[in-house]
Amino acid sequence: MREIQLKDAKATLSAVVDDVVRGEPVVITRYGEPEAVVVSFAEWKKLSTVPSFGRLLMASGLEDGDLPERNRTSSRKVEF
Incomplete structure (x- = not known):
């Protein structure tokens, strides 16, 4: 991707x-x-029509209880 200074962009729009x-x-x-x-x-136009991840989730039709609870147990032991 080419970079150009603002003053040069004005002059060569x-x-x-x-x-x-x-x-x-x-x-x-x-x-x-x-x-x-x-x-x-x-x-x-192509970039502006790509829905956000949040909009995709909202349009999915998922309701409370459709997804399993997240397992919050530690997957490994970490020592500090």
Whole structure:
């Protein structure tokens, strides 16, 4: 993934957009620290439709008592 400083991204925005459309995300840095990632609209759309793990669990239809209780006994002895 290519990194570019914010001032350079401003000056070459068309080239940055061309790169991301070709499938190369660009990291924009400010003062040497990553601040943003530019990706194509198609990539953003794909990433934004992936449900979170929590949403998947909520949609599973599980109810109280469907899963066994967690075994909380220690699996091995640890000496400190």
